[in-house]
Each structure stands twice: as C-alpha cells, then as structure tokens.
Amino acid sequence: MLDDSEFTGDHVWWMTSRGASPIIGTAIHNGHAVRENLLSRMALHEDGRLREEDPFTAEIIHDLANRIVFQRSRFEIDLNRARDAAVYQRPEQAWGLKVWREALSDADLSESLALHDAYYGMLENYLRGVEAQYGAFVVLDIHSYNHRRDGAASTPTAAADAPDINIGTISMDRARWAPVVDAFMDFCADYDFLGRRLDVRENVAFQGRGEQTRFIHERFPASGCAIAVEFKKIFMDEWTGVPDWQAISALRSLIASSVPVLESALREVA
Structure with a gap:
C-alpha cells in the first residue's frame, strides 16, 4: 500500500491506492494545499480555511485497500460541488467567508476547473476498473462537519440535529442498496467507540447531496453504492485544529472493521 507521506506537497493533486476489495474510501476534502499563484490572493487566513476542510479524514480511511485522497484545499476547488459552483467566488458559497481579495480571472478559474x-475523469476510470473486477462496489465518501460554529467556547449544536455519524443517501436508489446501507449503519x-456507542442517523445534518455521490450514482446506477459519511468533529478541536489521536484511531478501526460487513452485504445485492 502506498505511503501517504510520499504524496504530500503543493504539486500533488491526489493519491490513489488499489487493492483486492470492492470497498473504496475517499477523502476529497482532506487537502489543505493551494497552488502558489492563488495563495497570496486569498483573503481567508489559513486557520479559517482549515476549519472548513476535513483534516484527518485521510487517516480515517488509511487501512482500506482502495482509497483516494485529494490533496488540494476545497477553497481552491471543491470536488463535492457541481462544476459551475466548484470555485467559491462569493461569500454565500462559502459559509459567508470572503475567500479572495479580488475576483479571480477567467484563466484562474479555468485552471481550477481543469x-x-x-479528478472526475480519473474517478470514473478507477471505478470502472473495480466494477470490471467485482461487478459492484461501495464507496465510503468520508467527510467531517463542525458543531461549534459560534466559537470555541460556544454551546455545541444540539445532539438532535448533529449525530456523531450522519449517513447521506439522498442521491442513491435507497431500496436497491438497503442491505448495504443498513448493514453499515x-x-x-x-461499534464500541472509546467505551460508548455512536449516534448514527440518516439524512439529518446532511443528506448526501454532494457531487461525488451524485456522479457515482449517475454513472454506475446498477453497480455503484456511494455512501456519504459525515463524522461530527468529535475527533479534533475544530477551532484550534488539534487532533484527538485516540478518537482518530478508533474511527480508523471502525472503517477498517466495516469492510467484511460491507463486502457481505454487497454480495446480497450483486
């Protein structure tokens, strides 16, 4: 398996690994790098950028044989937005944040959109290969979300609105993939998460409306089950960026341990 440390740096777009399994993990908001000609033109400071990214999601999928990790920041290009909205040009596209000091040129936009x-050309080819080998596959589209948006000392979002794990399924044929989704949930x-059980619910904080799951279900309607998995940031301090490595290790173990469950459920459908 590839060592992630070999794939860091501003010149790297993504890293992939292929192995003997129909289960794939992706971390498309893990990246923090921004290409050099854009970085100096950002109005948004690095801490603010990090807060809306999904750090450590690559670590959570590290033990999967098949994984795709995007290394660029979503503030350069957001792969989980449709192409025409994938570059945040206005604050309302980016949680009210002013990203750029001045409007980007057409050349800047074209380079990001390329x-x-x-990425989506690569993703389709990658998944075609898995499909050819196994007939069907499951993509765990791993993300994370903030629950203390009003400040580090603020009251967190009410638990009723913020499950530990939010499963997004809105773009899939839910009835077809029920054996897979239900088994995973x-x-x-x-799962014993550091001595407690996790609150796992479907389509509460997010519904799985991202571009990647939509793309997979459109291109692979009979063979691709893409599950949007949003972890509440219970594994880090969302304001300082400091990780809780014990929690990250536990989530990494959860994802790794889910593989045989997913493979067994996938055989029911396929």
Missing part, C-alpha cells in the same frame, strides 16, 4: 474535470451504531 482539476475538477481531471447498524455496524457503526453497535
């Missing part, structure tokens, strides 16, 4: 195009809910 990366969006290249049951496994996560029953």
Whole structure:
C-alpha cells in the first residue's frame, strides 16, 4: 500500500491506492494545499480555511485497500460541488467567508476547473476498473462537519440535529442498496467507540447531496453504492485544529472493521 507521506506537497493533486476489495474510501476534502499563484490572493487566513476542510479524514480511511485522497484545499476547488459552483467566488458559497481579495480571472478559474474535470475523469476510470473486477462496489465518501460554529467556547449544536455519524443517501436508489446501507449503519451504531456507542442517523445534518455521490450514482446506477459519511468533529478541536489521536484511531478501526460487513452485504445485492 502506498505511503501517504510520499504524496504530500503543493504539486500533488491526489493519491490513489488499489487493492483486492470492492470497498473504496475517499477523502476529497482532506487537502489543505493551494497552488502558489492563488495563495497570496486569498483573503481567508489559513486557520479559517482549515476549519472548513476535513483534516484527518485521510487517516480515517488509511487501512482500506482502495482509497483516494485529494490533496488540494476545497477553497481552491471543491470536488463535492457541481462544476459551475466548484470555485467559491462569493461569500454565500462559502459559509459567508470572503475567500479572495479580488475576483479571480477567467484563466484562474479555468485552471481550477481543469482539476475538477481531471479528478472526475480519473474517478470514473478507477471505478470502472473495480466494477470490471467485482461487478459492484461501495464507496465510503468520508467527510467531517463542525458543531461549534459560534466559537470555541460556544454551546455545541444540539445532539438532535448533529449525530456523531450522519449517513447521506439522498442521491442513491435507497431500496436497491438497503442491505448495504443498513448493514453499515447498524455496524457503526453497535461499534464500541472509546467505551460508548455512536449516534448514527440518516439524512439529518446532511443528506448526501454532494457531487461525488451524485456522479457515482449517475454513472454506475446498477453497480455503484456511494455512501456519504459525515463524522461530527468529535475527533479534533475544530477551532484550534488539534487532533484527538485516540478518537482518530478508533474511527480508523471502525472503517477498517466495516469492510467484511460491507463486502457481505454487497454480495446480497450483486
């Protein structure tokens, strides 16, 4: 398996690994790098950028045989937005944040959008290979979300609105993939996470409306089950960026341990 440390640096777009399994993990908001000609033109400071990215999601999928990790920041190009909205040009596209000191040129936009195009071209080819080998596959589209948006000392979002794990399924044929999704949710809910059970619910904080799951279900309607998995940032301080490595290790173990469950459920459908 590839060592992530070999794939860091501003010149790297993404890293991939292929192995003997129909289960794939992606971390498309893990990246923090921004290409040099854009970085100096950003109005948004680095801490603010990091707060809305999904750090450590690459670590959570590290033990999967098949994984895709995007290394660029979502503030350069957001792969989980449709192409025409993938570059945040106005504050309302980016949680009210002013990203750029001045409007980006057409050339700047074209360069970023070319990366969006290249990624989805790569993704389709990658998944075609898995499909050819196994007939069907599951993508765990791993993300994370903030729950203390009003400040480090603020009251967190009410638990009723913020499950530990939010499963997004809105773009899939839910009835077809029920054996896979239900098995995964049951496994996560029953998992011993540092001495407690996790709150796992479907389509509460997010519904799985991102571009990647939509793309997969459109291109692979009979063979691709893409599950949007949003971890509440219970594994880090969302304001300082400091990780809780014990929690990250536990989530990494959860994802790794889910593979045989997912493979077994996938055989029911396929």
